[in-house]
Every structure is written in C-alpha cells, then in structure tokens.
Amino acid sequence: MSYVITVSAQGSDLNVCVCVSECVHACLSVCMYPCVFVRPFNYFCFCFYICFPLSNLNISELCETVVPLEDPIITETTSTLQEWGVLWKQLYVKHKVDLFHKLRHVMNELIDLRRQLIQGHLAQDQTREIKRHITVRLDWGNEHLGLDLVPRKEFEMVDQDHISVSELYKLRHGDGCHVPVQHHLFINLKSFTYNTISEDADVFFSLYDTRDNKQIRSLHDLSSKDLKRDLYIVTHVIRTGRMLLNDSKKGLPHVQYRRPYGCAVLAMSDVFHTITDLKEEKDFVLKVYTCNNENEWFQIHENIIRKSSTKYSAPSTNYGLIISLQLLRGELDQIRRENQAVFSRALAITRKLGFPDVIMPGDTRNDLYLTLERGDFERGGKSVQKNIEVTVYVLYADGDTLKDCISLGSGEPNTSEHRSFVLYHNNSPRWSEMIKLPIPIDRFRGSHLRFEFRHCSTKDKGEKKLFGFAFTPLMREDGTTLSDESHELYVYKCDENTTFSNQGLYLSMPCCKEDFNSCPNLPSTLPFQRNPKETFWVSTQLCSTKLTQNVDLLALLNWKAHPDKVLDILGQLRHINGEEIVKFLRDVLDTLFCLLDDNTDKYGPLVFQSLVFIINLLRDSRFYHFRPVMEAYIQNHFAGALAYKELIRCLKWYMDRSAEVVRQDHIQEAMRALEYLLKFIVQSRILYSRATCGMEEELFRASIQELFQSIRFVLSLDSRSSETLVFTQAALLNSFPDIFDELLQMFTVQEVAEYVRGTLGSMPSTVDIGQSMDVVKLQSIARTVESRLFFFPESRSILLPVVLHHIHLHLRQQRELLICSGILTSIFSIINTSAMVHHITTESTAVEEIGVEVVLIIIIRRMKLYLTLLCCPSCPSLSLWRQLGGSAVPSARLRSRSETLLHYMKKIMFCNAWNLTDMEVFLPVQGEYVSTLLSLLRQMTEVHFHHLLNNFHSKEELKEFLLKIFCVFRNLMKLTIFPRDWSVMRLLTSHVIVVTTQYLSPALHKNFSEADFDFKVWNSFFSLTVLYINQPSLQLEPLTQAKRKKVLDKYGDMRVMMAYELFSMWQKLGENKPHFIPGMMGPFLGVTLVPQSEVRNIMIPIFHDMMDWEQRQNGNFKLVEAELMDKLESMVSDGKGDGNHRELFGLLLFVCSLLEKIEQETWRETGISFVTSVTRLMERLLDYRECMKGDEMENKKIGGSSNLMNFYKSEMNKEEMYIRYIHKLCDLHLQAEDYTESAFTLLLYWELLHWEDRPLREFLHYPTQSEWQRKEGLSRKVLHYFNKGKCWEYGISLCRELAFQYETLYDYQSLSWIRKMEAAYYDNIIEQQRIEPEFFRMGFYGRKFPFFLRNKEFVCRGYDYERLEDFQQRMLGEFPQAIAMQHPNQPDDALLQSDAQYLQIYAVTPVSDITDVPQLERVPERIKSFYRINNVTRFHYDRPFHKGPKDRENEFRSLWIERTTLILSRPLPGISRWAEVERRELVEVSPLENAIYVVENKTQELRTLISQYQHRQHHGNINPLSMLLNGVIDAAVNGGIARYQEAFFDKEYINSQPEDTERIAQLNDLMQEQVHILGVGLAVHEKLVHPEMRPLHKKLIDQFHMMRAGLHQVSGSTCCSVCVCVCACQCKYSEQSLYVAQQGLPAGYTGVNSPRGILTTHSHMSPESVRLIHRHRSVSHRFHLRKRCYSNLNVTTF
Secondary structure, X not given: XXXXXXXXXXXXXXXOOOOOOOOOOOOOOOOOOOOOOEEEEEEOOEEEEEEOOOEEEEEEOOEEEEEEOOOHHHHHHHHHHHHHHHHHHHHXXXXXXXXXXXXXXXXXXXHHHHHHHHHOOOOHHHHHHHHHHHHHHHHHHHHHOXXXXXXXXXXXXXOHHHOOHHHHHHHHHOOOOOOOOOEEEEEEEEEEEOOOOOOEEEEEEEEEEOOOOEEOOOOOOEOHHHHOOOEEEEEEEEEEEOOOOOOOOOOOOOOOEEEEEEEEEEEHHHHHHHOOOOOOEEEEEEOOEEEXXXXXXXXXXHHHHHOOHHHEEOOOOOOEXXXXXXXXXXXHHHHHHHOHHHHOOOOOOOOOOOOOOOOOOOOOOEEXXXXXXXXXXXXXXXXXXXXXXXXXXXEOOOOOEOOOOEEOOEOOOOEOEEEOOOEOOOOOOEEEEEEEEOOOHHHOOOOEEEEEEEEEOOOOOOOEEEEEEEEEEOEOOOOOEOOOOEEEEEEEEOOXXXXXXXXXXXXXXXXXXXXXXXXOOOOOOOOOOEEEEEEEEEEEEEEEOOOOOOHHHHHHHOHHHOHHHHHHHHHOHHXXXXXXXXXXXXXXXXXXXXXXXXXXHHHHHHHHHHHHHHHHHOXXXXXXHHHHHHHHHHHHOOOOOOHHHHHHHHHHHHHHHHHOOOOOHHHHHHHHOHHHHHHHHHHHHHHHHHHHOOOOHHHHHHHHHHHHHHHHHHHHOOOOOOHHHHHHHHHHHHHHHHHHHHHOOOOOHHHHHHHHHHHHHOOOOOOOOOHHHHXXXXXXXXXXXXXXXXXXXXXXXXXXXXXXXXXXHHHHOOOOHHHHHHHHHHHHHHHHHHHHHHHHOOOOOHHHHHHHHHHHHHHHHOOOHHHOOOOOOOOOHHXXXXXXXXXXXXXXXHHHXXXXXXXXXXXXXXXXXXXXXXXXOOHHHHHHHHHHHHHHHHHOOHHHHHHHHOOOOOHHHHHHHHHHHHHHHHHHHHOOOOOOOOHHHHHHHHHHHHHHHHHHHHHHHHHOOHHHOOHHHHHHHHHHHHXXXXXXXXXXXXXXXXXXXXXXXXXXXXXXHHHHHHHHXXXXXXXXXXXXXXXXXXXXXXXXXXXXXHHHHHHHHHHHHHHHHHHHHHOOOHHHHHHHHHHHHHHHHOOOOOOOXXXXXXXXXXXXHOOOOOOOHHHHHHHHHHHHHHHHHHHHHHHHHHHOOOOOOHHHHHHHHHHHHHHHHHHHOXXXXXXXXXXXXXXXXXXXXXXXXXXXXXXXXXXXXXXXXXXXXXXXXXXXXXXXXXXXXXXXXHHHHHHHOOOHHHHHHHHHHHHHHHHHOOOHXXXXXXHHHHHHHHHHHHHOOOOOOOEEEEEEEOOOOOOOOOOEEEEEEXXXXXXXXXXXXXXXXXXXXXXXXXXXXXXXXXXXXXXOOEEEEEEEEEEOOHHHOOOOOOOOHHHHHHXXXXXXXXXXXXXXXXXOOOOOOOHHHOEEEEEEEEEEEEEEOOOOOEEEEEEEEEEEEOHHHHHHHHHHHHHHHHHHHHHHHHOOOOOOOXXXXXXXXXXXXXXXXXXXXXXXXXXXXXXXXHHHOHHHHHHHHHHHHHHHHHHHHHHHHHHHHHHHOOXXXXXXXXXXXXXXXXXXXXXXXXXHHHHHHXXXXXXXXXXXXXXXXXXXXXXXXXXXXXXXXXXXXXXXXOXXXXXXXXXXXXXXXXXXXXXXXXXXXXXXXXXXHO
C-alpha cells in the first residue's frame, strides 16, 4: 500500500519537516557482576572500566592466571580491543585518517555491545543478535588491520583441537545455507516546499516497477529479487481545494475537490549507489513535475521516467520534496529492536502488494486492493465535458455501510467512504488510483462495493450532482471471492434524489457482462436503467490467508456434498494455485486421507497422486517454511492408521513400472516425495501398532523389504540409453538419505545400515553412466555420510566400505572431485568427534573404538598408491591407471582399488610441469583435498603409521611413497593453499607436517642407510626440513608478544622441533655425508639465517661436519667456502638474516679450537680464517640489506653498495660479484642524478677490460660481444655521464684514449666524432659556468650505525648551492635517530662504544696538489677553480686559539690557528660523494701566517667575482659585487687590514720577530695587490651600477681613497725597516725558504687555500665570539715572494 503524509496549509508557502531525535549513548558502562579485578584503560577521550565477571584464579608461585567464566566472545572482544588500541594509534601516525576514524567508530560500537552482553539483561534472541554484530565488527577490523582470520562457529571462536581440519577449512569456504533476507526501506519526509499551492495536499509514496509497469507498493518486506528490479520511488501530490488553482474568487470554496497536482520520481539504483552501508541515512531532493494535460495524469510517472519532457513541466529551483532514505535488512522484529528510537514514533508500515516470496505459517492477512482504473461517460447534453468524481462504499448484506473499511494509505486512519480525485472536463477519465479494503473476514461474505458517480460543477454553488452508479459483490454464490483481474462494470442511471435504502433493488440486477450471462431470466423492467454507452473499469487483487478464489479447492473441501464428482475433483487438484493449497493445508490433507479411508480401492491411486503433488509443492522455496506445518500435521493430527498399506503398495507399483514406462513424470514426482511418503507410512504404522498392539509386524517388515528391493531394482537399471530413467534414478537418490531417520523409528541401526548398504551397492560401479548421474550419486552418498545413521559406530563399519568404493571410482577417473572431498571431510569430522567422545567419556564402548579404527585402517590401506600419479613423469595419469587396472597380477589390481586416498590427493592438489593441463581441473578443489589429507594425517597415531609403513611389499614401493609424501609437504608450504591471514590453518598444517615427519624418518633411516643408501630420498627429506624451518608462517619474531606466547603455548617452536629432526637424521648419515657436500651447504645456511638462536646452535655441528669431511677428502674446503659465500650473498640480498647472525660463526671459532688435539694445526688455522672471512662478509651483506630498504635514503644505499663492492675486490677477489655491484652502484648514482659518480663507478669496470678481441659471454645487460666492443661501449657511456656531470676535464683524457684506438684502426669516422666531442668539451669548459660545491666532514660515532659507517670519518662533496645548514638537515633526515654534536672536538671512547648514534658535521676546505693547479696569470679563473676542487685528497679545517697571554691592544698579534688536515683514502670526486678519512695531520699556524692567509683569500675572492662580472655572467645583478666591495673597503677603513698593519707593521714587532721579515713583506705585497684588485673592481662597478645606487658607489670611491692613502703611508715606513731586516737575515733564512719550497709549502706554513671553517665574529676580523662558519669560495695562494715588492723596498731603502 502507499505511504501517505497529509500536510495542512496555513499560507502560500509550506515547509513540512519531520525530525528524528538522536540517541545519546552513555559512555560509562556499569558491570553488575561481582568483580575480582578492575583495571582502567583509556580509549579515545573517555575512561572505561573493564570489569571481569566472577572468575577462577589459579595462583602459581609469583604469577596469577585469571580464567574468566564469562562468555568467550566477551573475552575475545576485550583482548581484541586491547590489540586494536595499539594499532589504532599507529594509523594516526601513518596518516591513514579514513581508517583511523572508521576503526574508532567500530571500537566504540564494540565497547557498547560488550557492555550489553556483560549486563546480561537480554533475551536469548537478542543475545544472539548482539553476538552476531560483535563478530561482524571484529572480523571487519581484523581484515582492515591485516590481522589473522578468526575461525568461528555460531559467533564463537573455534578450538582447532575439537574440530577436524576439514571442518576448520569449511568454516571459511563452506557454502552455508542462504536464507532469504528481507529488506526494508525507511522514508522520512523532511520538507515539502511549494509556492503555487495555498491549499491542503496529500503526498503519496509508492514503489514502481518499470519492467512490469506496475506498483509493488511495498516499502518493507522487500526480497532480494525485488531489489534487482528496475524500481523507482514514485510520489504523487494531490491537492484539496478549488477546481482550478488560478480561480480568481476570494475566500474558501464552498465545495472542495481532490485534484491532481504533481509527481516526482527517484530511481532506486541512485539510492543504492549513494547508500553504501546498511543503516546509513541519506537525504535526497525530488523535483515535483506538473502534468501538461490531465488526460495523461495516469502515466505521468512513466513520462518522467522516460524523460518525455513535452508531457510535463519542470518546477522552479526552490520547489520540491526533501526526503531521507535508509535501507534496513533483516526480520522486522529485529529491526524494531535495533531502531527503537525510530519505531517509538508514529511510524507507518506498508506491506507488500500481494504475498511475499516466502509465506510464513501464521501470517494472517485479509486485504483487498481496489484500483479505480477508468470510465467512459456520456456528455449528457452539456456543452462541456463533465468533472467526474467517484465515491466508493463498502456495504454489508443488510445494507449498512461498513465502518472504517477503506484505507487511502499506510498510517492514515481508515474511512467509511472514499472520494476519488477529479480530472477537469474529462468524460473518459483514467484515475489509476488504488485503495485498500481491510474487510473483516466474517463480513466478507454478503458484502459488496458501490461506486457513485457525480458531476462536479464549477459554478458559484459548486454542486456535486449524482448521475449514475455501479456495484459488484465481493464473493460469488459458490463461495469464491472476486477474481484478481480487471472488471468492466455496468453503469446504471440515477439522479441526486435517488436513495439506496433498499440495496436489494440493484443487487438483483447484473453488475457486469459475466453476471448478465449467468442470469438468463431477468425481468423486462428493472429498478434502474443501464446506459449501454457508459462503462466503468476497476481491478482487484486479493491478499488473504483465509479466503480463496478457487472453485476446485472449495469443491474438494466440500466433497461430501458431491460424492459423485470426487474423481473429477481429485483430478483438478494439481491445477490449483499453490498459495491456495498451503493456506488450507491441514484441511486438504484431512480430506485426502478421509477419502482414502472411505474407499481405498476407488480413491487410493488418485489420493496418492494428490499427496505426492502437495508434498512436492512444499519443495518450492516460496512454501518451504510450510514444511514444519506438514511435519506437525503428521505428528499431531494425522490419523490414517491404515494408510501405510496403500501408500507402500502405490509406491512400489510406481517403482516397479520404471523399467517399462516411457513417460515417467509421475514416477519421478513420487520419488521426490519419498521422504514425506515414508513419514506418513511410518506414522501410520505406529498408529496401527498402537491400536492393534503390534499386529502384522512381520508383514510390515516384509513389505519394507520388498520396497527396498524395488528401490535397488530402479537404481540397478542401465540408464545410459534412457534420459527419463536417469531423472527417475536421480530423483530417487536425492530423496533416499531423507528416509533414514524414519526407518530408525521402526528398525535397529544395523538393520537400517544393511538396507542402505544394499541400496548403495546396487548402484552401477562404473562412472560412465553420465556426469549428471555421477553428481547425484555422490551427493546421495555425501548426505548418507552426513546423516544421523552414519554417526553410529555400528552402522559406520557397515557403510564405510561401500562409500569408499564409490569414492575410489570417481577419484580414479578424476570425476566430481569437489563432492568427493566433501564426503571425505564428513568422514574425518565424524572420526574426530568419535575420538573426542572416546577421550572424554570414561567408559567408552568397544564398538566406538572399533568404529574409529576401522575407518582409519580402511583409508590407510588406500594411502600408498594415492601418491603415485603426479610424481611419475614417464606416463600420463590415465594410462597409468589403465596399466594398473589391467595388470595380470590380481593382488596388484586389488591393491590399486584399495590404495587410493592419499595418492589421489597428491594427484589432484599438486601439479608438476609434465601434467599441468590435467591439473587445471583440480585448482578449484585444492583446498578441500589438502584439508582432507591433513585431517587423515592428524588423526593417525603411531600404530597407524606402523601399520602403513609395514604394509609395503618392497623398498621401491616405500621409496616412492616417501618421495611423494615429502613432495606433498613441500608443495603445501610453497603454494598459497590457505590465505596469509589464516594463521590458524597454516600453523595446524605445519604441526601435522612435523609430527608426520617424525613418524616417517625412522623408516627412512632403517631402509635407506649404509649399504642401501638412496640419495634421492634423503635429499628430498633434507629439502623438506629446510623449507619447513624457513616458512614465513613459523617466524615468530615479527609477531606481537601476546600472539607469540599463544603460538608457543599451543605448539611450541616447531622450527626447533624440525631442526632437531634434521640434526638427528644428519648424524645418522654416517659415511654418506659427503654426498651432500657442498650441495646442502646453501640450504643449511638458509636455516641458520632464521633468527632463532637454538636453531642456529643446532646447525653449528653440521657445518663443522661439512668442513671436516671436505678437509679429509680434498685437503681443503674451498668448495664449501665458495658455496657458502655465494649462498650467503643471495640469501641476505633476498632479505634473510639479521644482526645476531654475525655471532653465529663466531661460535665456530670455539669449535675449531677444540680440534687441536685431534686435527692438524693447518686445519684449525684455515678454519678460523674461513670463519673470519664469512663473518666479515656477513657484516657487509647485512649492512647492505639494511641500507637497501625501500624507505632508506640514497646516500645510505650508495654507501652500503660501495662498501660491499670494495670488499669483494680487496678481500674476496670475486671479480664477477665485484662487477655486479659496480653496476648496482652506478644505477643508484643515476637515480640520484650523480652523473660524475656514475662515470667514475663505470670506470672501475672499464679498467678491468683491455683493448683486445677476446670474446665475452652475455653478462648482466651486456650482449655477447668482444672485449674491445664492450670497452668501447663503456667509454661512450662514461663520456656521456662526464658530460652530464660537467666534468669535461676527465672526459678529455678518455676522448684521447678512444681517439688513439680509432686512429690505430683507421676508423676515421669514429675518430672525427671523438675529436669533435673533445673540442666540444673544451668549449664547455670555457663557456659554461660551474658551481663550486662545498665539502663537509662527517663523523659517525656510536654502535648503532652500520658497520661501514660506525666510528668513522668521511668527507662528502655537497650538491650545488648546498650550504652547511642544508647539508646538516639532509643528513639528520637520513639518520633520524642520530644526535647532532655541536662541537668539532674528537669524541672519547665512551661515546664511541655507546648504543646510540652521534653525528658530527662541519665544513672543510679542499687542498689541491700544487702541480695540478695552472699557475699562469693568463689562465682563466674558471679553469683554475676546477683543479682546486677536483681530484682532491686533502682537506683542512681551522680552530683559533690564543697562545700565551692575549694581546689586549691588538688581538691579532696573539691569535693562532690549529689546522687539521684530513687525508682521504681516495680522491673526490670518485665512485661516491663520500670518501673515508684515512689519516689526519695537525699543525699550528702563526698569527702572521693567518693574516697572510686571510688577506690572500679575500683577494682571490675579489678576483673571481670581478672576473665573472667582466664576462657578464651575472646578467646585470651587481648586488653581490657591491656587497663584497663594501665589506672589504669599509672593513679596511674602520678596522680590517688596518688592524693587521698595526699588529705586524709595527717597528717593535719587526725588530722582535726578525724571522718573520719575509712574511711581513709578503703581507704588505698582498695588501697592495688587494688595493689594485679593488680599483679594478670599482671600475667594473662604475660601468654596471644603477643610477639609484650611485651614492653608494661614490661612498665606496671615497673610502677606497682613504684606504689606499693609509696603506701607502704605513707601507712607506714599514718597507725601510723590512729592507734592513732582509739584508741582515737573508743568509739566515735562505735554507729555511728553500726547504719550504721543496716541501710544497705545507699548510702549517703557507695557509694553502681558504678554509671552510674559519673565524667569524660580531665585527670584522675580531677574534671574539669564535665559532665555525661556512665560506662560499676557496682561493689558491701565491707561494712565492713578489719580486716587484722587494725591488720597491730596496729602492725605498736607498
């Protein structure tokens, strides 16, 4: 029915808002249980107190174990919330905001649900529902957090000890029972805004199906099939007021009319796309469209859906409906409990139009839906057409109007009459208006409907004039109701004065054409005259559980009134609608058995057919819920004590005719009804025995025996030529397992089992009868195994052989593997249950023990050959089976039939390359067969394995069995049979494997050792153990502490168990150990890489054994060493091993020391050397692996790769590995765009090659080519990288090398190309600008750094424009745990050995080799600068200090410099931006030398910058030049070099320090040179300065003149003193000067190059507030005395 909301208007605009109050949940839960432990913990911003209910406390020593007696799901929720709490915070840190908020919401819900469970005030169904909600949320959270899957059964965790592996597997992958789910749509009208209506309006909601073009009306009780329809929410707006909206009359109208206004639609597909979660409420806006022509009103919704825009008008923008929708799922009672706030208000529930998909017993309804379709009326002499209104009444037989029997919509009060809306000026109106008539059942008979038609005038009075009526009775004379169809009613004339007080006057007249035809004797004059031109159509639909519209059903129920028509009535029963039958099920069954008792011979076959039809009717999903009604009838109401005889006779007669009849539809229906037929038979026999004290018992047993003979006869027929017989057999097999429970009421377990065994044995043994029949046969067997009969030990021993026989037949032919696995799963589940009962029950019967043993023994006997097919590559599977089946030896054929299970599991599950095509069939069932295999192995005891292994007739059979089962286990660990989040199943699988291996290993040692040694079997065993120990699922270290403890408590460390088994078997090898040396060195090494100390300790003796045996045989263990090195590198590179692994080989040193008494000295020393090398390699490999992690920075990766590459070259001498890491390092440089370093790295490989034609194999990305070609290709690649790195000077030498080779080969084309490239490099050197990089010294102190960095110093070449602060931030980002040291002092031992990371960084200055720097004055500065910062191995940094008392008048006189020079192991740039410091030198620089150094440095900086501006490299920006000139000139005037003049040009100083005379002259010369450079700079500045900056330039000129004047004044007096000192000391210092020149002027005496860490102060050149700073440029010094200065000095002296 429609959902209607009536709103009232108070003005021109109307807003209707329905508000839903929000529920505020309390955040503090109170536990009503007595508590033994209360612990507060915080979630979010609330404080919760977790109270454990009354518990058992086990106190052991200092530990308390709390074992709660609460519901297990409460315990699980508590522990899960604790685990989630940690992970939830990590989500915030990892910026997973969406999951963070969702998880918080779910955790709050879980806390609230847990509180409700703890309170314990819920009903049983409510508790179950809350548990369901909890488990759904727990599983959701575990899945999204990547946690383990928790297997559940009925909402509780499953203990794998109390369930078989197969059952455990099916808990996740089982099909389950798909119960139809009801859906409900909650609609909330929030607002209805309209501008053009000033009247009341009704809003009708309904669901419309566009495919069937009909309304389904329901807003609740929607099925899944309904949701798949093309549904729309249709909204009709009907106003109540004037006939026309534009009526100009004022005031309220005298008469109000219901008039159509507008319609809105909303596609449910849009709703489903928007509402993604259940219970999520979303708002939707619906535009209300108006109809252009009221004649089209009946289909306006269809026009809107079809977008026929010409037939309706669009609304304005502020016009429409706002509704909120919510999709709910489940039973209505459940939803009512979960949404009490919603249901607490006046909520209208709209039921489905018609019966739902599932009809529930007890569902009582009696609704008649009436639709006013259309009418055709005459104009009646009027000039315009009529405005017709229809009034509907429901009247009883006495003429009274039934009160409140008309409903316009859900939620509206019922009325006694209904007035339709009026279509303006329309004589053929089409309303399509539906109403509901909820008429009481006792009032239905005799009631009728009357429709009165009135013309609504639009004149002033607005009268409604009656002009006709129509009627129809609700029930016919035969007792049936009005049929569900459209009815054309006669319209009779009348006027306003007509009264209907005597309804008998018109009820005697025909209401329609059918009624007229059934009344031939009508009188000639009638009280009312019919207008033949006027008709009225209505349609009805009855939804009643008490009334019927079927004549045949009424005739059957009233058969005694017409006994002569019984046969015809029974024949018509199958044509009755099923809804009608199930409504009267009990009455119909009573009638049938009453007929059977009345005349068995006459009615027996037809009653049997009718009973079969009704039973099959209940198999329909719509009526499936009526099966309990049928069963209740059989148990409580059925009274046919003699019926069993006729039912058995008819059933047997049907079966016996199955071989003769061509059409077997009736036989198949009887077979499908077998279950309930047996129920009737057994209940009838029980009633008969009860009435007769057990008479005719033997006859009954004989009849049942004959019935089973007929069943076996049907199943034994060859159906390959008859499709109808196949269906008959299939129907019988489907129903057969359902009769076991009924038979157990009359017979013993053994008797029923014998009946069933004989029946299953009668089925054909071949599987060639057809695939569909195979399925049915196996499904019947599966249901037999799952039946209650199979749970009895007495019956299992009888049924199991025939069951396994049929499974064997299908497995052998690879048929229906999924069903076979299900049968085996059920068998093992029963075995497991029986074993549990055996352990729990103190007095278990011997029969139960025998039942379990029989099952296992039979399956074990079928185990051996099951492992054959896959591991036999020489022959396909089918041919092998034919060979086995066709063997001449009867015993072999017998064994092939009895040794199936494990062999076929192996065949199905694990496919080798030679049989891959066959295996595609088995991939979907691999999990089922793996779980079946594990179930078998898990339930086998030592006795079973002993029986199995002793049952082999030869060692070859045993060998094949062991090889195949080991192969099964290996594949189980390799393949992803079980998902990674299913750790329970993975751990259980590992436990089964290790236990089985322990049982099988004695047989391996007993049969294949010493003289009978078999390498293949032993190698398979060792491979299995290695693979087992390395399983990811067994690595406990990454697990949380709680989970690790849980696994250890359950299984222990299974890696240790298998390691001991491996060690034990290795020791049993004896003299056969050399067969596995060095082949098993790599796999065993993989075991030692497992981070478990006990496993590693177990493996040490094995490695010692390998070394010892290799030494005995070859006198060395080079093979062992080579194998170990290769495997170690590959494994660690793949991510295995850890830091503790370094200590493992240290233990071998102790083992080697124990050999002194029994081994030669050389063996011990060689072993120690070998272990040391391996340990060093392991250190570097682990460092490399750590650095190569995805989140590490490039510098770490480059450092680790470079360290390992150098180790392979210098210590291991492994050229191939060395070359591999050269290319890995090169790739890392390219990723970081370090092209210069990439070129130097490739040069390492280039240097290994020669210009020869020796052929080289394909290697890495290089093809097969000659050595000359490879070196040439490398040369070109290196040149390319040098070019991109702007190191053209290095590329020039390589160009010359290539040119020489091309010239030798007369390859002038290539020679021309290389010469052009060389010329281009020269051009680039001259023309392109290169940024001088900074250099930084880094110290890595502490044990937490990688080995290649730990407690070492490096110098790094910075990136372009990278300054000290930037570099420090970058390095701290790469080492986030490091602590930055704020001083340059060397660390002490405590800091070096600390478990932390300390990072010391400061800038250093490169010191170039003098011979490499061009000294000519005409060489451009950009050429010189390259040699100053490239190919550098020496760097220094300075520390200022005052030696002796500080000179207070001029501090520069006592300011000394401590200069530290770092000598690198290799020059920069090179294969890395880093180079390790090899050693350091320390010298002290005097104050005068420091002054020389500072002045020369600043002069060089001026010269470089001025040169750049002369070449126009700064593009007009002269700010750097202005700042530099201002800094030098202003400092010189206000202090600066003037302070140097005061300090060192003083006569007193010159006389007191005669040894510094030459340096004083040099300082004076440098000052003069600086003045000259400043003059040049000012000239350049004048040309480029902007007019606005002219005042600054003038200031600089003035200050420069002052500076120059002061310098000349001091220099004049100084030069005289210096000249005298030079003459006096010339001989004294000549030898020293010569020595200094020969030594290349060490830094301690010459101040070579500008330091990157020099003094900086608050004022220029002040020694106060000293700190290390960074300088932008480095400038070379002139290391010779200027002759021009000395000549001037001499002239001045004279």
